[in-house]
Amino acid sequence: MAPLKFSGSAMFRQRIVAALLSNKTLKIDKIRENHPEFPGLQDFEASFLRLIEAITDGTKIEINETGTVLRFKPGILTGGRITHDCGLSRSIGWFIEGILPLAPFCKDPLHLTMSGITHDELDLSVDTLRAVTIPLLQNFGIYNVNFHIKKRGVPPKGGGLVELSIPIMRGSLQSVYLVDEGFIKRVRGVAFCTRISPTIITRVIDSCRGVLNDYLPDVHISTDHFKGGKDGGDSPGYSVSLVAETTTGALLSIERTAKPRRERTIPGIAGDSAMVANAVDRDAPEDVGREAASMLLEEIFSGGVIDRAHQSLILQLMVLTPEDVSKVRFGTLTAQAMETLRILRDAFGVVFRVQEDKEFLPAQEDEGVRARETYLLSCLGTGYTNVNRRVT
Numbered sequence: 001m002a003p004l005k006f007s008g009s010a011m012f013r014q015r016i017v018a019a020l021l022s023n024k025t026l027k028i029d030k031i032r033e034n035h036p037e038f039p040g041l042q043d044f045e046a047s048f049l050r051l052i053e054a055i056t057d058g059t060k061i062e063i064n065e066t067g068t069v070l071r072f073k074p075g076i077l078t079g080g081r082i083t084h085d086c087g088l089s090r091s092i093g094w095f096i097e098g099i100l101p102l103a104p105f106c107k108d109p110l111h112l113t114m115s116g117i118t119h120d121e122l123d124l125s126v127d128t129l130r131a132v133t134i135p136l137l138q139n140f141g142i143y144n145v146n147f148h149i150k151k152r153g154v155p156p157k158g159g160g161l162v163e164l165s166i167p168i169m170r171g172s173l174q175s176v177y178l179v180d181e182g183f184i185k186r187v188r189g190v191a192f193c194t195r196i197s198p199t200i201i202t203r204v205i206d207s208c209r210g211v212l213n214d215y216l217p218d219v220h221i222s223t224d225h226f227k228g229g230k231d232g233g234d235s236p237g238y239s240v241s242l243v244a245e246t247t248t249g250a251l252l253s254i255e256r257t258a259k260p261r262r263e264r265t266i267p268g269i270a271g272d273s274a275m276v277a278n279a280v281d282r283d284a285p286e287d288v289g290r291e292a293a294s295m296l297l298e299e300i301f302s303g304g305v306i307d308r309a310h311q312s313l314i315l316q317l318m319v320l321t322p323e324d325v326s327k328v329r330f331g332t333l334t335a336q337a338m339e340t341l342r343i344l345r346d347a348f349g350v351v352f353r354v355q356e357d358k359e360f361l362p363a364q365e366d367e368g369v370r371a372r373e374t375y376l377l378s379c380l381g382t383g384y385t386n387v388n389r390r391v392t
Contacts, residue, residue, distance in 0.1 A: 003027060004346055011339050012045050013098035014312060016052060018347035019074050020059075020102060021320065021384065026072040033068040040067020044089040051095060054082045055102065055110060077388045079106030079168065086116030088158050093124035096164060097133070101316045103166035104142050104173070107388040110166045118152045118160035119192075119239040119257045124309060126152070126162055127190045127241035132253040136310060140317050141174035142166070152194055152226060154237030155260040172385045173317060175324040178305040179376060182248030187212055187296070192224035193238035200285050201225065204240050207289030212296070235260065240288060242296045250305040256292035258283045303359075303374040304331030311337035319350050321381030329357075330375045352379045 003025040006015055009032050019026035032039050041049075041063060053059055058075030086092050092114045103110045118126045124133065126149050134145045146165040153160030189208070191201040205221045212219045221240070226232035239257040246252075299307055306314050311334055318326045330337070344350050355376040 005029075006343075008032075009041075009045070011336065011343060013048060013094075014316065014340055014343050016048070016072060017098065017101050017316065018343050019072055020052070020056070020077065021105070022347040023074055024347060025074070026070075028070045028072075029068065031068045031070065033066070041070065042089065043087055044094070047085075047087050047089075048095060048098060051082075051084050051099065054084065055079055055099065055106065077102055077106040079103070079108040079110040081111045081113075083113045084115075086114055088117060088156065091117040091120045091123040091125070092160060092162055093118075093126060093129055094122070096129060097124055097313060100133070100137070100166075100313060101320065104169040105320075105384070105386045105388060106168055107390060109168055110164075112164040113161070114164070115158070115161050116153065117155055117158040118149065118162065118233075119154050119237070119255075121257050121259065125239060125241055125255050125257070126160070127192075127239075128243075128253050128255055128309070131188070131190070131241070131243050132251045132307070133310065133313070135251060136306075136314065137317075139174070139176050139178065140321065142169070151233060152192060152224075153233035154194065154235050154239070154257065157234035159232075159234035168389050169386045170389065172383060173321045173381075175321045175326045175381060176318065177327050178250070179327055179329045180248045181250055181303060181305055181329065181374075182246035184216060184244050184300060185247050186218035187216060187220070187242060187244050189219075189221035189240060189242040190224055191221050191238070191240040192226070194226040194232040195236035196238060198223070198225040200238050201240070203285035204238065204289040204292075207286040208240065208242070208293045211290055211293035215297070238285070238288070240292045242292055244296055244300055248305075252296070252299050252304075252307040253309060254292060254295040254299050254307070256288050256295060258285075258288050299331075301372065302331035303329075303372050305329045306331075308332065308334050308337075312340040315340045315344065315352070315377070318377075318379055319344050319348050319382055320384040323381055323383040325378055325380055327376060327378040330377055332373070333375055348382050350379050350382060352377050 006028045007030040056075040057078045060073040062071040086095050130147050144167050148163045151161040191204050193201045201223050209219055241255040244252040357374045359372045
């Protein structure tokens with residue numbers, strides 16, 4: 001069996017997951033070898049490898065002295081009860097999204113307790129995981145996933161805590177046929193804040209609704225406020241997560257997290273620089289709300305049954321379905337999704353069929369004809385089954 005070979009640091013999680021599921025050894029070289037300050041593997045990537053070691057047995061990982069070359073030999077997926085500190089470089093969602101394709105094929109159900117950052121500007125938040133990611137798994141026959149948010153945490157200090165339980169599959173996943181987008185029927189969302197005044201999220205919600213109510217009356221955004229202490233994390237911050245639901249059950253999500261507080265150095269009266277604690281760069285709540293609403297409208301216009309944040313995950317799961325055709329409509333394909341297609345081709349030998357579907361939309365008087373492109377991606381599943389489960 002030929003090993004998988006890649007270069008660079010991109011798509012780190014997807015490469016590890018593909019090696020585990022295909023049971024192929026993996027070599028990644030040139031990992032940030034020319035980076036002037038931080039060459040090699042970063043702390044969050046090393047943390048992900050520790051998580052992989054915890055949920056597997058027999059996995060062997062070799063890293064050279066500079067951290068620029070990784071050799072990975074996959075072991076057996078065991079699952080079990082695991083507690084993991086995700087650190088402060090990437091959010092909890094980055095780790096959970098990475099291991100979701102693995103969890104159903106473990107020997108025992110996976111019960112994770114994870115601490116760290118729950119909302120940031122880069123990764124899926126815990127609200128999106130609960131409202132969109134977990135319901136998407138049900139299309140593949142993965143039911144009874146339990147996800148609980150115990151504490152919320154934002155950068156820079158985090159302090160969040162979540163619990164995730166995923167049962168094992170007794171057989172294989174279900175094939176999917178998700179091509180009908182439907183029409184938007186309602187928008188739901190969650191706005192939360194911690195260690196700041198609750199009036200902040202009220203302003204965020206008002207600005208969100210000010211944009212979305214021009215298109216849809218059924219908009220409801222709930223609030224979640226933590227004063228601090230044991231449930232409020234270690235840093236102040238706020239975020240809003242929005243989900244558009246269609247008449248066919250499709251879920252399109254976005255999220256907007258306010259940038260963490262940063263102190264600025266400004267000149268003092270005598271010409272010397274002085275650090276002023278109250279002089280901070282932070283987003284205005286009204287801007288966060290308007291930007292979130294605009295991002296959701298852009299996601300809706302992009303089209304597809306799957307939003308851009310979940311494209312890579314859905315492609316991974318489609319390959320693991322029975323030896324039958326699975327077909328899903330995507331909107332604009334992200335660079336991450338296209339790279340995932342290449343990884344799946346190399347690991348499983350599965351080549352997706354991509355069919356472009358262009359729709360011309362009515363234009364306004366001052367606009368030209370607008371075309372919205374969606375893509376129908378289909379593949380023949382590998383018939384992957386859970387060979388690690390206990391036989392009783």
